[in-house]
Amino acid sequence: MFRRISDRLEFTRRLGFRLGALLSVAILPLGLISLIQNFNLVSEAERGFEIALLGRTASAAAGERALLQSALGSADALGPAVLESLDRPQVCSDLMRNFIEPSATYVFAGFVPLNGRSTCNSASRGEVLDLSLSEGFKTFMADPGTLVTAVASGVITRRPVIVVMQPLYRDSEMLGYIGLSLTSELLRSTHTVGNGNDGARIVTFNHRGEILTAGKDAAASIDDLLPRNVPLASLLSQPETTFRAPTGSGETRMFTVVPAVPDLVYALGSWSPRSVGAGLFQISRFGAVTIPIALWLVSLAVAYFAVFRMVLRHINVLRGQMRRFAIGNRSEPPPVLSDAPTEICDVSQTFHNMARILIRDEEAMEEAVVEKTVLLKEVHHRVKNNLQLIASIINMQSRMIDDPDAKRVLRSVQDRVAALATIYRNLYQAEHLDAVEAGRLVCDIINQMVSASVEPASDLRIDTHIETLTLLPDQAVPLSLLATEAFTNALKYARPAPGRDDAPWVRVGLKTVAPGRALLEIANSIDRNADQTEGTGLGSQLIEAFTTQLKGQATAQVEADSFVLRLDFVIDEVNALAEGRNVVLTSAARRGARH
Secondary structure (H helix, E strand, O other): OHHHHHHHOHHHHOHHHHHHHHHHHHHHHHHHHHHHHHHHHHHHHHHHHHHHHHHHHHHHOHHHHHHHHHHHHHHHHHHHHHHHOOOOHHHHHHHHHHHHOOOOOEEEEEEEEOOOEEOEEOOOOOOOEEOOOOHHHHHHHHOOOOEEEEEOOOOOOOOOEEEEEEEEEEOOEEEEEEEEEEEHHHHHHOOOOOOOOOOOEEEEEEOOOOEEEOOOOOOOOHHHOOEOOOOHHHHHHOOOEEEEEEEOOOOEEEEEEEEEEOOOEEEEEEEOHHHHOOHHHHHHHHHHHHHHHHHHHHHHHHHHHHHHHHHHHHHHHHHHHHHHHHOOOOOOOOOOOOOOOHHHHHHHHHHHHHHHHHHHHHHHHHHHHHHHHHHHHHHHHHHHHHHHHHHHHHHHHHHOOOOHHHHHHHHHHHHHHHHHHHHHHHHHHOOOOOOEEHHHHHHHHHHHHHHHHOOOOOOOEEEEEEOOOEEOHHHHHHHHHHHHHHHHHHHHHOOOOOOOOOOOEEEEEEEEEEOOEEEEEEEEEOOOOOOOOOOOOHHHHHHHHHHHHOOOEEEEEEEOOEEEEEEEEEOOOOOHHHHOOOOOOOOOOOOOOOO
16 A cells, blocks of 8 residues: 555656745745735635625615515504503594595504504504404414514405504503504615625515515525525624625625514625626736736746756666666667766766666676576477487387287386477477476377377367466476376377267366366266276376475365376466566666666
8 A cells, every 4th residue: 555655656756846846835925925915815804895795785676675674663653542542532533544644654554452453553443453364463473572574465455565564562561562564565665785786686584584675676586696505594693794695596696685674674786796896806806816826837938948958858868778678678778878967977977887887787698598508408309309219219119029918018108208208399499498388288189199108090079178387397297207107098088978879089178276276177978887997007107206296185086987087286486587587667766666
């Protein structure tokens, strides 16, 4: 894990990165001072802009504030007169009617007792007016107290009205409330946001978060003017609030909240950023960040270009020379850099001298290795010829003997000698003398034994499934001899299975079963009902001896109508040169890298 992290952070060791880091540290104080000053200027401008928006919101709601405060004052003034005429409904109703008739502001005035049955109001002449089921009465009874609320349909006017309710007490006993109704159109008409603010709207709401009035054309799209998922009651925690939020339609708008009637009614200003120029502050904030960054990038670019021309360019050329030399380009020593600074020229001259010495020494070593390889291959070739000569002499001797047992013994000896000859033939033909392709070796031995031992007219079937497997000679020799003994026995005892029309068969398999482990399997068909020929036991002893040399484990057993011999052994590590030369190219020298 730590090695992977170290590899990912390898770029931090480069000269360009370190130079950039040092310049960044040097420029950082100046950049931070510039950034802080720019942000302070932008913050002060934004604060002034927010104060201006709050003032415009308060100014736009000034007309509605005056009407509501007047209504509350009127309700307070009507209280004593109502208390004196409560027992005279006609007089009380005339009082309410005389109050609203000269005024174009109110459409209804009346006293509503706690049972909701009013006899003192401007709509009747002392008769009982049942308001117990009205929306305004229910709202008041839910939380008695001074309240300004909106009613969608007034009991008398049947129009949207704003009801101002003021509780009426006698001593400490609440008798009911005095209610004054104003039309919503009247209150909305007082909203003024000034010229050039087509995207601005004013919405008023009470302390419960209930909307009272909205802009002139906002009745059909109230969600487009309010902040999405923000309860209006949650905006009352501060006396004045300015924030930016998306609306129900997804448009981002500026919002300002100011109290119209303290603790009762609040005005919410909904401003389009384009109409009030709020986008300029985003550009200013962006500029406050980008200008120091741009200066930093320009300084880094200039410094890096200078270092690249003087240092990095020559280092890249020198690195390319070293990489080509590492992958085997030995035609001539790399040239010395002449236009580089003195220090880099010294390094280039040193590398040139080192490469020249290495090329000379490698040529001498290669000549010595080639000479030794030729001599060793010649030794293997002569051993193979001698073994083949011995096999030929044994074959000639067997032809002169008439005893079948003696001929069979000589034949087995000849097979073993021929197997050894095949091993040495593969050794002198191999590209690397310290490794043998065991799969091809076993195939050659099997083909040789089949050609010598199986009659052309025989119906014996030979199946081979042999994978490529590279072994050391110390393992290839006993494996080949073991395969020879086992295959000889398989040919000797192969019989057709009883009750079947198939011909006898022999199957040979060699494969890698796990990393570092291989399996040799030789099987032949048998007839359990036939008499088995007694052997000398030499083959079994040889197989056991070869298994010990291979440090493996051999098992022989009968499975169904076949006899199977399995050898599981460990593969000794082969020299890396036998598997090909691995060259790892790196853009920079790293610990553990190979060239």
